[in-house]
Amino acid sequence: MRVVVVGLGYVGSVCSACLASRGHTVVGVDLSEFKVGCIERGRSPIVENGLETLISEARAAGRLSATTDIARAMPGAEVVLVCVGTPSAPDGSLDLDHVKRACAEVGHGIRSSGTFTTVVMRSTMLPGSVEGELQPVLERATGLTAGRDFGVAYNPEFLREGTAVADFFGAELTVIGAADPQSAAALRRLYDGIGGELAVTSIRTAEILKYANNAYHALKVVFANEIGRLCKREGIDSHQVMDLFVRDTRLNLSAYYLKPGFAYGGSCLPKDVRALRQRARARDLELPVIEAIVPSNDRHVEEAIHLIERFRRRRVGVLGLSFKAETDDLRESPILRVIGTLVGKGYSVLLHDPNIDMERVLGANRKFVEEELPYLPERLRPDLREVVEGSDVVVVANPSKEYRAVGALLRSDQVLVDLVHAVDRASVTRGEYHGLAW
Ligand SMILES: NC(=O)c1ccc[n+]([C@@H]2O[C@H](COP(=O)([O-])OP(=O)(O)OC[C@H]3O[C@@H](n4cnc5c(N)ncnc54)[C@H](O)[C@@H]3O)[C@@H](O)[C@H]2O)c1
Incomplete structure (x- = not known):
């Protein structure tokens, strides 16, 4: 497929190189002349395992190029992947300005693409962002109707920096949020042959999924660290504890307890969480996540x-x-x-x-x-x-x-x-x- 990737940062450069290595023809776009120059010279704009080799091979095969001028990239574009940053605003809310600007520029190029173009947001954004904020920007810029004249979709990125290339090719799950069948079909073709499961869902589901994932990952980190601090205070080897903890794949590392339902109760969880919390307090240890379990349940x-x-x-x-x-x-x-x-x-x-x-x-x-x-x-x-x-x-x-x-x-x-x-x-x-x- 002919693919345009807007934003050649950590997500965009990995996407570009990996998709080009799968045989797609990819044009990367960035405001940064440095990043564009890197790709054009077959170099990686970021430090990432295995990326430079993929970029230089894709350059040599004529399947990867880059430009600062989006208008030059758009002719023939079947899929546009928007991978620009979505930083925090000073109050912690999500700043969509870069994505809006990128969508306006993509929108201006859609009429000249000469084909049905699906614009796919890959940047992390809160539910409602695509349909409520970005689709209108695209429709204004194109004068066309999304879902009929061009496609809009959301495809959350799950890669981890450092192992991003391996994560791309070894993805367990690719999630496509699409409101129209043409967009879903375009993304199915884009990822055809990539291992793992491909799930098609609504755009809003795909948007919030990325936050559910990251909130859970952050929760795991702080939970393990709190157990670690408590173990250290108790003179127990926390790594030995958690090495055993992760070996329980029935209740600990499993889908169990991960579906919204009613509050926990019974003869064990309430008393045991209270006792653990009380022990931490008695040791003068602050464990805010463990403290928060009871009030959250209440x-x-x-x-x-x-x-x-x-x-x-x-x-x-x-x-x-x-x-x-x-x-x-x-x-x-x-x-x-x-x-x-x-x-x-x-x-x-x-x-x-x-x-x-x-x-x-x-x-x-x-x-x-x-x-x-x-x-x-x-x-x-x-x-x-x-x-x-x-x-x-x-x-x-x-x-x-x-x-x-x-x-x-x-x-x-x-x-x-x-x-x-x-x-x-x-x-x-x-x-x-x-x-x-x-
Ligand atoms: N870094 C990660 O591991 C990771 C993983 C999953 C999801 N994400 C999400 O993906 C998005 C991108 O993250 P990143 O780390 O790649 O960001 P980044 O800051 O590394 O890259 C963003 C790039 O977009 C470019 N850009 C900004 N506006 C542009 C425009 N109008 N036209 C062309 N280029 C433009 C910037 O110059 C920059 O090179 C964010 O929403 C992030 O939350 C990141």
């Missing part, structure tokens, strides 16, 4: 209460009381705080849980129920239908199998609040569905 519970209260309906049915399905352990189940608040505010609350049998609970845990859950005995019902029928707002609070299709029981005047992302949306044919964080 905030999520409050969000659930706000969501339920928002409908201003008095009869609430709660399905699922234990902190996860298939257990009758009620200790520190976060939904109990929601129920306690609603009962305290005078809501009429009915409860259901397939694993909680009042006689057994009272037999084994009478004291706990009498002290902590005095409202439970008179509100718990064995019949799911009775709870749903007697409620204005039905809250699903654990992913028991029998709640999956609960939408089918709903009347059109009822509201379903799903706190655990467990309800089959297709079952909700009447009434309203509201998720907690989705």
Whole structure:
């Protein structure tokens, strides 16, 4: 394909060289004469493993050139990759000025491209930036309509400096955010033959994904460092600890716990996080991320209460009381705080849980129920239908199998609040569905 790469910094120069080495014809554009000159001489404008070899080979094969004049680059351009910087503004917000300017210049060249051109943002930008801010710039500059006359897409860059070339060729996942099929098809062709999975999604999903990735990476760094500081204070070898930590690929390094749902609870996480936090405090150690776990979890519970209260309906049915399905352990189940608040505010609350049998609970845990859950005995019902029928707002609070299709029981005047992302949306044919964080 004929590809234009705007911005020959860390992202753009790697993209240019790697795509040229895959057989595409690439023209790089930068305001910097130095960077353009480097590429033209077959040299790398940045220090990056293996890049200079790729650039000189691509130059020699006639597949890579560079210019400061975007108008000269645009004829024949099927794909334009915008890789200019998106720095922080003084208040920490995102500065899109460079991208806007680059898009205006690209836009002026689109009419002269002589082909269907897809403009692909690769710079990191917040959701809504492409469709809300850059597409209008392109449409103004071209006088054309995006999605019909030219394409717009977002393709987040996941490379790491230092291993950028290896990351490009060994990518596990390439994400394409596209609003029209032509743009998605153009990017599929561009990356054809590159290993790993290629996922096509919406532009906004692709935009936020990059931030979810980087926030998580930053969180991993500070988490490991906090565990390290605590271990050092305890006289424990933190590397030995984390070497073992990363060997658990079932719970630690896995997809587990990484889907938005309800707050954590149960008999272990709450008490163990508290104990760890308390030990750090006692050692006079500041561990802000570990400190923030409890308030963040509490905030999520409050969000659930706000969501339920928002409908201003008095009869609430709660399905699922234990902190996860298939257990009758009620200790520190976060939904109990929601129920306690609603009962305290005078809501009429009915409860259901397939694993909680009042006689057994009272037999084994009478004291706990009498002290902590005095409202439970008179509100718990064995019949799911009775709870749903007697409620204005039905809250699903654990992913028991029998709640999956609960939408089918709903009347059109009822509201379903799903706190655990467990309800089959297709079952909700009447009434309203509201998720907690989705
Ligand atoms: N560096 C990384 O490892 C990395 C990884 C993933 C994503 N990103 C994102 O990619 C984007 C680019 O990052 P970078 O590190 O390559 O930036 P960079 O500062 O190294 O390069 C940006 C280049 O764009 C050029 N430029 C600016 N305006 C231009 C214009 N109107 N026309 C032509 N060229 C123009 C600049 O001269 C510069 O050479 C940023 O949004 C960044 O957040 C960076």
